[in-house]
Amino acid sequence: MQDLPTGGTPPAIELRGISKAFGPVQANKGIDLVVPRGSIHGIIGENGAGKSTLMSILYGFYRPDAGEILIGGKPVAITDSQTAIRSGIGMVFQHFKLVQNFTVLENIILGAEDGGLLRPSLSRARGELQRLAREYELQVDPDALVEDLSVGHQQRVEILKALYRQADILILDEPTGVLTPAEADHLFRILRGLRDEGKTIILITHKLREIMEITDNVSVMRRGEMVASVQTAQTSPAHLAELMVGRKVLLRVDKAPAQPGAPVLEIRGLRMVDAAGVERLRGIDLDIRAGEIVGIAGVSGNGQTQLLEILGGYPEKGAKLDGAVRLKGRDLPLTGSDARARRQAGIGHVPEDRQVEGLIMDFSAWENVAFGYHDAPEFQNGLLMDNAAIRADAMGKIERFDVRPPNPDLAAKNFSGGNQQKIVVAREVERNPDLLLIGQPTRGVDIGAIEFIHKRIVALRDAGKAVLLVSVELDEIMALSDRIAVMFDGRIMGQRLPNEATTGDLGCLMAGVDPATTAPQDAITPAAAPGSEGSA
């Protein structure tokens, strides 16, 4: 397995036979891994393959059941994160570990204070932060509250946290999922700089393009095992995908040209001011026709979530709405309606966050398949619910969508992320809605499942339905959409057809600059960071 050149020096990290079980789930099975010093090492694998678990073990967050960790050639017993930090390891988790209502500075020093009192630590950290910011282009306001920062900036804070602790080995778990292409490029520049300084970097990602672009070596995990470690230069995306999934996969979406029909959804001048008084949507105009997929690109936090929620029938509590939304020519009430009414009107909705909204994690799979449609007439039996009918319905969907394991009694929380997503998609797509709202359909989902979900979305379109796709993955938007709209700061910055759009062009729109018009749009300063619209 280990065919990586390590040179003469001992590798930065060597894992031997790491195993970890969570109850009955064997997350890591006898994993060996060698990461040479001063390299960028990619790790890929399907959802639930055990990547995060392995890294968390290295960082002392979880304790392995078996195995040995060598840092710089010396065995180290990493019992907690403190030991890992002392061994020079820093980690940026998939889900950030920041205290939302602390300032950046407070987050930086937490756990790395200089003494019992805060004041000296804070002033030292302030100076140190300025130095790091200069050196690595990691500017962030030290006194801002983390909850006011955009995700990209929060990630900077996480990286700064690791650097402040003088990490020599930096682990990043799916760092680019939340970034614009430009932000991702910026991150990669920083990572290269760090590598050139001699630091070692481990990068977990689902995006093969990124692996190819930046890593020196790459390891592939499948179902808790390490299946390969190779030099990036000697492999190809298709090969990696095959290693990951265990079979050949298509890397693009096959679809016939769209046959758009009559408009299904018409949005006119939609505005929304949230409960805190921040204007989230500043006048959206958008049409979606039957048999058409409209993709909304944009960095998260630019109003996409609010748009989906409004169309789905559950705008944030206390929000003020204005404008008009028509479905098949009929006006939809903006207020006083709920998600149930929207479903009845023919709108299906795959929410952005499947674990918090789309599923009741403690419900069994069959109960989840009825979720939102539990009042459908075919599921009723007089005063009671017809559980047999719901079950039968669920069984069919589980089969057709190849949900694994195909056990309808298993609680949703016991399925992997990709399979959870399949349950939600199956539920919404198979209802044949006139309009499907679908948010981040493949976030964190592995290649095999992505392929499947994409096919189902296209099939729905081909059946003459309208689809509104929201995704932060530009690749996904480009591959699936028949028309692309880019959202920035609560507006549609511009619309493009996929064949005439380039990544650079869309990236500009996502950053609030319209390359078609020479001057930036009024009231939008190009420098405005996403997420900072809260100050409006």
Place this chain on the structure above:
Amino acid sequence: MDFPTIIQILDSSVRLMVPLLLACLAGLYSERAGVFDIGLEGKMLMAAFTAASVAYATGSAWAGLLAGIAGALALSVVHGLSSITFRGNQLISGVAINFLASGLTVLLGQKIFGLGGRTPSLEGAARFNEITLPFADALRGVPGIGPIYADLISGHSVLVYVAFACVPLTWWVLYRTRFGLRLRAVGENPASVDTAGVSVTRMRFSAVLICGVLCGMAGAYLATGISAGFVKEMSAGRGYIALAALIFAKWRPWSALGATFLFGLLEALANRFPNLDLGIVTVPSMFMNALPYILTVIILAGFVGRAIPPRAGGEPYVKER
């Protein structure tokens, strides 16, 4: 209302607010660290019992105070075990602790003293007696400030001054020390503390134990400061009022001072004006007695709807399911 009456009512408020304040600060430490505690009532009660028993046996209020702290700490350990170590439901643990204290104090009291759960009355050094601050008597004659100093500020037991000193102390600990930073972080996002290499369990246990110490002081004050011995159920719902005050104060130390003062003042007013005559109607005493509870509900409904509890509050920290 004349000036002396106001002084008297304020003086009474001060005495009545002290157990509330101590319990409220106790809850503040615990809840800021993410461990909800509706067992303040039980801890106070247990502390009152152990404090009175030991003070009676030794004749020393200070020994009683230590015993009170020990009694409350014992229940804190139970709460810590169930809600931190074994990641149980914190509300349920609190309910259980309240019952446990209510039953055990009488059971043990009856076994030891045979007085149906009462302890014998405490005398002399077995109680915390009132302290007269320097120059109190000399200054009393000074108009305005004199009575305030001599009657309101002076003349309380030492625990009262300790309780008030705990407010700035708590503020300082919370916002100016490493311990406080970590404590607040662990109540907001324990994973952030954990990944920073600090033990969540240890932080939460420290907080819960501090909570025990403060509840112990509150209970000791009830039994050996403001009254002279233990009577069953003598905490009489003060733990719950302290909890309400904590929410009202939005988990902040100085606001806790204000909130508990308000509740103390309410009780003092109800004591002073049992049947409030409003001209046309006389408010019955039942209503006046229920007033703190009614007001708590009104306050909860009106002003603290937006009070955001520590984000990780009430949730056990689960790393591996």
Place this chain on the structure above:
Amino acid sequence: DPALIFDLGGKFDKSFNEAAFGGAERWKAETGGTYKELEMQSEAQREQALRRLAETGANPIVMTGFAFGEVLNKVAPDYPDTKFAIIDMVVEQPNVQSIVFTEEQGSYLAGVMAAKASKSGTVGFIGGMDIPLIHKFECGFAQGFKATNPDGKVLINYTGTTPAAWNDPVKGGELLKAQIGQGADVVYAAAGGTGIGVLQAAADANILSIGVDSNQNHLHPGKVLTSMVKGVDNSVYEAFKAGADLQPGIKVMDLASGGVSVAMDDSNKPLMTPDITAAVDAATQGITGGEIKVHDYMTDNTCPVQ
């Protein structure tokens, strides 16, 4: 064997349950007999306890507290051979002796003494739970006080509206301090465990207090003016002694029969000025002789004086 059932307050309530216990113990010490005793733990148990005792052949069965009235009315006819005695309540059954006390009379005397002992002319009354029975004490006390000092003032406080009001010495003490603030220098506490806190706070503040039910003078010698004693212990003692021959009917334990009294003993002797003694004697004679009518609050829920 005779039997004694205590009410929910429990045997050691420092009040009439405890007094009843004292009477039974005295009977035991004197006769060497044995008796059964029970403490209630719930409402539903009252009937259970009565029947169980009756079935085991206990006779007579004495119970403390008005709360037994309803149940006894129901149970007594089922056991015609058993004699029952109930304290503080009238139950009209052929095998039941109802022992009631004229607390208003004893409290009247306490009021007289308070008026005489008070220098400020303001005295306090602190009740436990706000129920009619305690208003009876309050009203008697106020009548005695006003009769002696028509211009004086009685401050009235109740601790609460739940049974917890019997067990809150902290609040009792605080109520007293509020009354002291309004000028009270003698306080009458009819408040169970709360009263202990009141007496304590009075002693601490160096004013006089008046105990209730049992003789509480010894709690703070020289600081407790007197105690309004109900002869519950005597009644129990008498009932036990009468055994199966217990006389059915209503037995009113009034001042004349010594059923209620104000306690005089060594603890409060130094406080008894001739003025006080004379006034108490005069009032006692007035009441027993019928010249002074003390109104009973319970008859119409009103009090003639405020």
Place this chain on the structure above:
Amino acid sequence: MERMPKWADVILTPLISLLLAFAISAVVILAIGESPVEALKVMVEGALFSSYGWGFTLYYTTNFIFTGLAVMVAYHAGLFNIGGEGQAAIGGLGVALALLYVPWPHWALALPGAMIGAAAFGALWALIPAWLQARRGSHVVITTIMFNFIAAALLNYVLVNLLRPVGSMDPASANFPPATHLPTLSDLALGFGIEWGKNTPVNVTLFVALLACLLVWLLIWRTRLGYEIRAFGKSEPGAVYAGISPTRITVIAMLISGGLAGLMAINNVMGEAERLVLNAVEGAGFIGIAVALMGRNHPLGVLLAAFLFGFLYQGGGELALWTSIPRELIVVIQALVILFTGALDNMVRIPLERLFGALRRKGA
């Protein structure tokens, strides 16, 4: 993949927890110088060895079924209703008003009338905390605690000043008319010529309670409302996404919960005391918490747990009657049961899961 078999989860774990609670209780009994074996004997004999004991045990069981179901329904909606005590007390007021001011010709008519009164008043007392939680975000735990205190004051006022017959010292209402008296089980048994449980308070309300168990089971697991309650209880954002109104579910669940707690008054106020007395609930509202927890928030479990507590209550009463062990022992046992089955659940569960994991691995 489940970590251990279902039976271990729903039966073995609570059983072990219960045994632990009892073991500690035994230590407490030893500590106060009494014999646990003797105590147990008195309790079992007093509660289960005579139809008489059964009569009381089942009477208490009936109370606890109602309060246990009340806590359970709220719990499924993610609400912790500690206000059963106050809701049951106010439910008693509803019963009293229904029975005192309506001339019922027969108990069979009075029963549904009183049930409506009880449930309506109990539900009303839960409505305000529910509404405050749904609309103002005030925590239902705190408000229901406050409402317990307020209920006590209100009831005291009503009983002393409004419902008390003149001349009565008792802060209690007048007796309900004889036509409204519910038949006791011993009456029913006599109808069949059997002498059973003479003079015990268990009455037809027991059947109402059993019916309530069934209906609550249907409600929670077989109706749309139950589905929505459970979904909301597990995830509020999820419920909103699915078009389930949090306000509506919070209010409805609390109304049902309060109504169930209020229904307890049928048993103790209408069935037993036949008048409204102060403090008629006697802590049954709090015991409901323990019952729901022990019963794993399932009606069948609630039924069994209510019976266990009925036994504890009657047995404990006998203990207080015939030995010198104070009645507070029962409070301690109750606390320990709540602690072990509720809060310290994982202490038993985690080792058990390990055990089953090891067994499975060996078997595999």
